[in-house]
Amino acid sequence: MALIQNTKCECGHQNPPGTVLCEACGKPLDEELAASDSVLEMRYDGMARRSQKSRPNPIDRVWNFFSSVKVAVWLIITTLVAASLGTIFPQESAFVNLTDPAGYYRETYGTAGAIYYALGLSRTYESWWFITLLVMIGASLVICSLDRVLPLYRALTRQQVRKHLQFITRQQVVYVGPIEGDPGAWTVKFAEILRRRRFKVRTDGTALLAEKNRFSRWGPYVLHIGLIVFLLAVLSRGIPGWYMDEYVGLDDGELEQIPQTKYFVKSLGFSIELYSDEEMPEHLKGELRPKQFITKAVLYECVAWCDDVTRQPELREVASHDIRVNSPLSYRGLRLYQYDFAESPRLISVRPVLVDKRTGESYGPFELPMRHPPLTYSAGPFTLELRDSFPEFGLDENGEPVTLSREPNAPAFVFVIKGPGLPEEGVPYLYFPREADRQRFGQDRINGEAAELFEIRVQSMEDVEFSTYTSYLNVRVDRGMPYVWTGAAICMIGLLMGIYWNHRRIWLRIDDGVLSLGAHTNKNTFGLRAEVAAALAKAGIVVEAKSLDNRRKET
Amino acid sequence: MIDWLQISSNAVIVAFLLYCLSFIAYAVAVAGSRFSNREPETHRKKWGNVGLWLAALGWTAHLVYFFARWAGAGHPPVSNLYEFLMALSVAVMLAFFVIRFAYRHPLLGAFALPLTIIMVAYASVFPSEVQPLVPALSSIWLRLHVTLAVLGEAFFAVGFTAALILILRFTDFSRTDKAGRRARFWAEFTLVVIVIVVGFLVAVFGFRAAGYQAEFRQETVTVDQRGNVIEQENRVVYGLPPIFKPYNSETVSMDPFLGMTEPLFETPSWMNGVNAGRKWNTVVWSVIVGLLLYGLLRLLVRKPLGKAIHPYLEGIDPDDLDEISYRAIAIGFPIFTLGALIFAMIWAQIAWSRFWGWDPKEVWALITWLYYSAYLHLRLSRGWQGIRSAWLAAIGFLVVMFTLIGVNLLIAGLHSYAGVS
Numbered sequence: 001m002a003l004i005q006n007t008k009c010e011c012g013h014q015n016p017p018g019t020v021l022c023e024a025c026g027k028p029l030d031e032e033l034a035a036s037d038s039v040l041e042m043r044y045d046g047m048a049r050r051s052q053k054s055r056p057n058p059i060d061r062v063w064n065f066f067s068s069v070k071v072a073v074w075l076i077i078t079t080l081v082a083a084s085l086g087t088i089f090p091q092e093s094a095f096v097n098l099t100d101p102a103g104y105y106r107e108t109y110g111t112a113g114a115i116y117y118a119l120g121l122s123r124t125y126e127s128w129w130f131i132t133l134l135v136m137i138g139a140s141l142v143i144c145s146l147d148r149v150l151p152l153y154r155a156l157t158r159q160q161v162r163k164h165l166q167f168i169t170r171q172q173v174v175y176v177g178p179i180e181g182d183p184g185a186w187t188v189k190f191a192e193i194l195r196r197r198r199f200k201v202r203t204d205g206t207a208l209l210a211e212k213n214r215f216s217r218w219g220p221y222v223l224h225i226g227l228i229v230f231l232l233a234v235l236s237r238g239i240p241g242w243y244m245d246e247y248v249g250l251d252d253g254e255l256e257q258i259p260q261t262k263y264f265v266k267s268l269g270f271s272i273e274l275y276s277d278e279e280m281p282e283h284l285k286g287e288l289r290p291k292q293f294i295t296k297a298v299l300y301e302c303v304a305w306c307d308d309v310t311r312q313p314e315l316r317e318v319a320s321h322d323i324r325v326n327s328p329l330s331y332r333g334l335r336l337y338q339y340d341f342a343e344s345p346r347l348i349s350v351r352p353v354l355v356d357k358r359t360g361e362s363y364g365p366f367e368l369p370m371r372h373p374p375l376t377y378s379a380g381p382f383t384l385e386l387r388d389s390f391p392e393f394g395l396d397e398n399g400e401p402v403t404l405s406r407e408p409n410a411p412a413f414v415f416v417i418k419g420p421g422l423p424e425e426g427v428p429y430l431y432f433p434r435e436a437d438r439q440r441f442g443q444d445r446i447n448g449e450a451a452e453l454f455e456i457r458v459q460s461m462e463d464v465e466f467s468t469y470t471s472y473l474n475v476r477v478d479r480g481m482p483y484v485w486t487g488a489a490i491c492m493i494g495l496l497m498g499i500y501w502n503h504r505r506i507w508l509r510i511d512d513g514v515l516s517l518g519a520h521t522n523k524n525t526f527g528l529r530a531e532v533a534a535a536l537a538k539a540g541i542v543v544e545a546k547s548l549d550n551r552r553k554e555t
Numbered sequence: 556m557i558d559w560l561q562i563s564s565n566a567v568i569v570a571f572l573l574y575c576l577s578f579i580a581y582a583v584a585v586a587g588s589r590f591s592n593r594e595p596e597t598h599r600k601k602w603g604n605v606g607l608w609l610a611a612l613g614w615t616a617h618l619v620y621f622f623a624r625w626a627g628a629g630h631p632p633v634s635n636l637y638e639f640l641m642a643l644s645v646a647v648m649l650a651f652f653v654i655r656f657a658y659r660h661p662l663l664g665a666f667a668l669p670l671t672i673i674m675v676a677y678a679s680v681f682p683s684e685v686q687p688l689v690p691a692l693s694s695i696w697l698r699l700h701v702t703l704a705v706l707g708e709a710f711f712a713v714g715f716t717a718a719l720i721l722i723l724r725f726t727d728f729s730r731t732d733k734a735g736r737r738a739r740f741w742a743e744f745t746l747v748v749i750v751i752v753v754g755f756l757v758a759v760f761g762f763r764a765a766g767y768q769a770e771f772r773q774e775t776v777t778v779d780q781r782g783n784v785i786e787q788e789n790r791v792v793y794g795l796p797p798i799f800k801p802y803n804s805e806t807v808s809m810d811p812f813l814g815m816t817e818p819l820f821e822t823p824s825w826m827n828g829v830n831a832g833r834k835w836n837t838v839v840w841s842v843i844v845g846l847l848l849y850g851l852l853r854l855l856v857r858k859p860l861g862k863a864i865h866p867y868l869e870g871i872d873p874d875d876l877d878e879i880s881y882r883a884i885a886i887g888f889p890i891f892t893l894g895a896l897i898f899a900m901i902w903a904q905i906a907w908s909r910f911w912g913w914d915p916k917e918v919w920a921l922i923t924w925l926y927y928s929a930y931l932h933l934r935l936s937r938g939w940q941g942i943r944s945a946w947l948a949a950i951g952f953l954v955v956m957f958t959l960i961g962v963n964l965l966i967a968g969l970h971s972y973a974g975v976s
Contacts, residue, residue, distance in 0.1 A: 043936070069936040073929050080925040087915040087962070094914075125913045245909075279629065281560070281685040289687045325690035326906050337908040474908045484910060488897045495889040523885070523935065526658070526878050549874070 011164070021046025024160050026167030039550050040170045042520050047151035066136075066143035075140055079133045086124030089116050093126075138231045145224045156214060162207035163507050163518075171507075171518030172525055173532055174550040175543060183510040186539070193538045194506065197531065206510040212503075217522060219498020223491050230487030236480035244477040247339065249407075250295070252467035253348050254371060258475050262306055263334060264315055268296035270341060270471035293338050295323045295471040299331055323473065339474035346370070346408050346470070350433045351463035354379040354417070355455040365463060368433070370408035382419035387428065389413045393441065407470075410437045417454060431456045504528050506535075525549065559627030560685060566620040567641070567675070573613030574672050580606035581665035585867045595870060603661030610664060614648045621645055628685040633701040634692050636963060640678035642701065643959070644671050646709035654713050654883050662871060663879065666716040673749075676756045696902030703894025704920075708955050710887025711927070715952035717880035718945035719745065724873055725942045728862040738942075742861045745949065747849055750860075754845025755837070762795050769793040769809040769818075771832070773801050791833050795840045801832030834964060877941055880948050881934060888927055895920045919958035926954050 007015040013024035021028055021040065028034040028046075040046070051060075051067040065071055089109055092101050105113035105122060120127050169176060179186050183206040191201045191208055199210035237243035246259045250267035257264050273292040277285050300315035321329035321336075329336040348371075353364035363380030370391070377384040390403040393412035401412070411433055416426035427450045432438040444451040458464055502524045508517040517536075521528040533545040584602030620641065624632040632638040651667040654660075726742040727735060773789045791801060797809065800818035809816065822832040849860075856863040899920065900910040911917060930947045933939040939947070 041938075069932055073932050073937070076925050076929045076932070080922050080929070083918050083922055083925075086913065087918050091913055093912075275687045280687055281628070283684060284687065290690060291687070292690050292693070326694045328905070328908065335908065339908070476908050478909075481904070481910070484900075488900070492889065492893055492897065495892055499885050499889055524878075524882065526875075526882070546872075 016048045018048030018052030019046060020048075021167065022164070023047065023155065023158070025162070025164040026160075027164035028166060028170075034166065037170065039172055040167065042171075044148055044152045045155035047155045049147050049151050051147050063143055063147070066140045067147035069144065072137075072140045072144055075133065075137050079130075079137060082124065082130055082133060085121055086130075089113060089122065091124065092122045134231065138228060141224045141227055145221050149218075149221045152217065156217065159209060159211075161202050161204035161209040161507075162509060163209075165509070165511070165516060168507050168509065168516045168518035170550070171520050172550055173519040173521075173529055173548045175515070175517040175532065175536060175541070175548055177515055177541065178513055179510065179515045179541075180513075183513065186515075187508075187510065190508070190535070190539050193535050197535060199504075199506070208506070208508045210506040213501045214503050216497055216501035216503045219494050219496070219501075221494070222497060223494030226487050226490030226492070226494055228487075229490055230484060233480040233483030233487055236483065237478065239479075242477070242479040244475065246475045248336075248473045248475055249342075249470050250297075250473065251344075251346050251348060251408075251470050253465075254467075255300075257302075258334075261334070261475075262302045263318075263331075264300040264302060264313070265336060265473065265475075266298045266300065267471055268298060270295045270467075270469045272341075272469075292324050293341060293471075295338055295473065297321060297323050297329055297336060297473070299329060299334075299336070333477055333479055335476045335478075337474040337476065338471070340472040342470045342472070343468065344407075344409075344470045346467050347411060347433055348465045348467050350458050350465070352431075352433070352456045352458045354382055354384070355457060356382075357453055357455060358421075362459075365459070368413070370411050370433070373413065377415075380419075382417055382422075384415040384417055384429075385426070387414040387416050393432070393437065410434065412437065412441075415456075417450075427453060429454055429456065433458070499523075502527065504531065506532065519548075559623045563620050563623035563627060564683070566616045566623060567679075570613045570616035570620060571672070571675050573609055573616060574668055574675065577606045577609035577613055577664065578668040578672060580609055581662070581668055585662055585665045599661050599870075603664065606664050606668070607655070610648065610668060611652075614645070614652070617641075617645050617648065624685070630688055630693075631698045631702075632685075633698060633705070634688055635681070635686060636960075637678050637681040637683045639701065639705070639959075640674055640681070643705045643709060643712075644674040644678065646705045647671050647674065647712045648709075650706065650709040650713045650883065650887070653886070654710075654717075654879060657882075658875065658879050660875065660879060662720070663713075663717060666720050667713060670712060670716055673752060673756065676760070677752075680756070680759050691906045694902055694906060696898055696905060700894055700898040700902050703890055703898060705894070707887045707889075707891025707894050708959065710883045710890065711948075711952060711955050714880045714883035714887065714948050717876050717883060718948035718952075720868060720871065721873055721876040721880060721945040722942065722949065723861055723864050724868040724871055724876065725945070726861060726865065728859070728865055739859070739861065741946075743859050746860045747845070750849045750852070751841055751845030754843070754848050755841035757848065758795060758840045758844040759837070767794060767796060767810055767812065769797050770807040771797070771801050771804040772807050773804040791830060793833055793836060795837055797836055798839050799832060799836045804832070873941070877944060880945060881940075884927060884930065884948060884951070888931065891927070892924060896924060916958070916962050919954075919962050923951075923954050923958050926951055 007017055007019055007029060009015060009022035009025060009027055009029060011022060011025040011027065013022055015023050015029065019029055020033070021042075023046075026046070028040065049067070051064045056064060089105065089112075092098055095104075098104055101122060102114070102117050105117040107113075109116065116122055124130055168174070187203055187206050187208050191203055191210070194201050194208075194210040197212075199212045201208060201210045203209075244260060248256050248258060248265060250256055250265065250270075252267055252269045255264055255266040271294050272290050273294065275289045275291045279291075280287070280289065297320065298317055299319040299321075301318045302313045303316050304314040305311040306313050319329060319331040321327075323329050323336055323338045325338050328338070349367060349369040351365040351367055353362040354366075355362045361380075363382060366377045366379050366384075368377070373386055373389055375386050377386070390401060390410075390412040391406050392404040392409040394402055394404040394410070396402045404410075413431045413433075415429045415431060417429055418426040428447075429450045430443060430446050432441060432443050437443075502521050504519065504521045506517065506519040508515060510516075517532070519528055519532050529545040529548050532548055533543055536543055580602050584599050584606060587598050587602060621632060624638070633642050647667065648671055651663065651671075655663055722742050722745065726738050728739060730736070730739070770790060770792050773791070775787045775789070776784060790807065791804075796812035796815060797818040799820050799822045800806065802822045802824050804821075806818065809818070822835050852860060899917070903912065903917075904910040930944070930951060933947065934944055
């Protein structure tokens with residue numbers, strides 16, 4: 001390959017190395033290309049690109065790699081194949097809590113599953129190689145676009161009207177034929193016809209350049225900018241505080257702090273709306289089909305004592321919403337979604353009385369909430385001090401009482417009862433609000449003598465408040481979302497610009513009574529052919545649209 | 556009270572019959588152009604127009620189906636696999652009309668109509684009962700998402716039909732060198748695949764009409780995290796005679812078929828669950844019936860099907876087909892992007908709190924999008940045109956169909972509620 005290339009065109013224009021078609025007149029510079037009569041490759045109007053430097057340095061080499069469309073297509077294909085591998089078996093992220101993923105994949109899918117897990121395909125989309133592919137696509141988007149949009153912009157803003165004859169007759173759509181009358185007048189007349197077809201027309205004596213929808217050429221670049229914005233917005237989740245994904249389970253009436261925030265959420269009740277019989281088709285009438293899941297929720301902001309365990313936090317209501325599927329509660333970038341529910345009958349609070357077995361008298365009732373119970377209660381002359389509470393009572397291997405979870409599935413309370421006729425230090429008493437637990441764990445047996453003295457019991461169902469369901473809310477913060485949507489919107493604009501409009505250009509010159517017309521479009525030759533044929537017909541030259549196609553003449 | 560659902564299901568039958576008539580008219584348009592006593596151009600135009608009118612009438616009936624079902628069910632019918640495939644076939648016809656009128660190509664219908672007919676028949680394989688929507692589906696975004704995604708895919712389908720004509724038109728059936736043999740093989744292979752799809756429909760509807768049924772029971776024992784042993788009994792009903800029964804299952808009942816009273820084989824153990832057995836059995840039947848059909852056709856025409864069709868396509872300009880195929884895909888691409896990706900993301904954001912969750916269906920929608928963007932890059936920047944571009948369009952349609960149906964049948968995910976019984 002010759003290192004020094006003569007890039008000066010016969011029209012006198014000095015072109016940068018790598019130029020295919022003269023920037024000024026459009027004549028093919030390469031001698032071999034000039035000698036043939038094939039249809040010209042009009043990409044970027046034959047301009048030199050940065051990636052076509054003759055002596056690349058290391059940075060140029062990286063640039064050249066990413067600026068290649070061939071590389072871009074390979075990146076797309078590789079990503080496509082990689083993404084499809086991730087769908088063979090479910091991803092680990094599809095499970096809410098998977099404690100032993102290796103075991104799960106081996107047991108469920110056999111050897112294939114074990115291999116799948118070992119290769120890391122169970123976490124395809126979080127893997128370093130998949131993310132690397134996406135980053136490489138991002139690099140390719142930026143570099144491909146920059147490498148092409150600048151020369152294309154220069155070419156399109158500095159167009160010369162009079163082009164080399166070869167340039168015109170080697171376009172996709174070509175007409176060559178004699179015209180009658182004055183060439184200057186014909187050009188003016190034809191310019192008017194094209195203007196009516198909404199072309200922008202410039203003339204230079206008997207040469208003419210008509211152009212329309214140039215903006216459509218920027219479509220692909222706008223699309224690529226949109227994709228970059230989109231990819232950056234997705235990456236923005238890595239910024240501390242920009243992304244949060246937490247779950248909160250709420251029984252009816254329960255108040256919970258949202259992890260990592262100063263917000264608290266309270267459920268005023270979860271309900272399931274069912275389809276009525278009128279709404280159901282004939283064959284399903286009488287069945288229960290859920291129509292909507294609703295959690296009436298109130299959001300509070302903590303204004304004082306938030307992290308102080310010894311004091312109740314001070315809360316201020318900031319928002320309330322009936323959270324439904326497809327209708328989250330939204331407050332300042334914080335969103336609460338109806339995620340799931342579980343049918344788990346649980347006590348919220350009971351109002352028991354204290355019965356003094358010696359006298360048969362009962363005192364109370366007093367309010368005993370299952371969550372966050374107060375430390376002292378008074379019932380008539382007696383006071384009850386809460387010594388210990390077990391939301392889910394159980395016994396460990398040494399027979400010591402422990403709580404199995406923080407959910408009130410089998411609540412138990414240890415009180416110390418003090419009052420008249422009792423020892424100074426009081427009488428310890430273990431209380432199970434649920435009858436079933438009382439039987440199972442043997443409340444009276446554990447209490448021993450105290451069981452002879454007292455009984456704590458609920459008098460009627462009116463004194464029991466319980467929740468049927470636990471509603472699970474998904475709490476999200478994703479500050480990148482506005483940028484995600486902006487990116488998507490830019491993509492769509494770029495796509496529409498680039499695909500539903502086409503850039504059309506028509507050049508012509510008249511030499512010795514012979515009209516040479518060439519036309520080019522970046523897409524939809526069919527439409528361009530028809531347009532040129534219609535314009536020529538207006539000017540009195542009737543030709544069949546198909547016969548204008550230069551590519552056909554070759555074959 | 557008007558029984559909208561009854562009107563709707565009658566309209567489907569009318570639409571199906573009209574589409575079949577339209578296809579016959581188009582077939583006459585293509586085949587008859589070689590009758591000696593006619594002017595090919597006028598013949599094609601005349602019968603092409605008859606086909607077009609019948610297709611338009613059929614489409615009207617198809618729209619009646621859509622809106623009557625909407626009225627009857629109270630929500631737009633785009634929420635289970637039956638409704639989805641019906642919507643897709645309505646959209647394919649719309650895309651066909653758009654492309655037909657943009658390019659005034661008389662013979663495109665000869666290939667677009669059979670595609671629609673197969674789709675309508677395929678939709679009818681799935682249970683067509685109206686189902687009340689589960690809460691996540693009650694969203695305007697679902698409707699926008701499905702409607703636009705389906706329309707984009709419909710343009711890809713029309714691009715595929717043009718590409719298929721181009722492949723058959725381009726393949727030189729007289730060549731005997733290596734490249735020529737390979738081209739012939741793949742063209743014929745594509746037709747075999749289509750015949751197998753038809754074979755599937757023939758098998759399913761044949762045995763359904765005969766009322767065939769066999770039932771199997773499979774017991775599975777699993778141990779959960781807390782060490783409890785869970786015994787589960789699953790039952791499955793086969794609509795096709797069981798060549799393969801589910802792995803480790805007992806026959807509950809079985810109608811005899813051609814003296815066969817016991818299942819011949821058992822599905823291998825790695826095919827999980829009773830439904831895997833049923834699906835595998837259906838695949839085997841489709842291939843058998845498809846190959847029988849293919850053999851029958853070969854006996855009738857006494858040469859490869861591609862070679863038999865090829866002469867009728869000689870009058871069609873391949874460059875026009877190339878342009879039609881590419882333009883259909885280009886028109887579909889932004890619609891697909893908006894419907895299958897952007898609206899889907901908006902909906903996912905509202906319904907499931909994340910705009911993207913790498914659910915298999917989402918991933919496959921992305922794969923489809925990446926595939927067609929590679930197609931557009933290859934075509935626009937690297938000049939892939941003609942036969943190469945046509946093969947890309949054909950494979951692309953395969954990717955679309957896998958995304959639409961294959962994912963539901965083979966991979967479970969969030970979209971699995973989209974209704975495979």
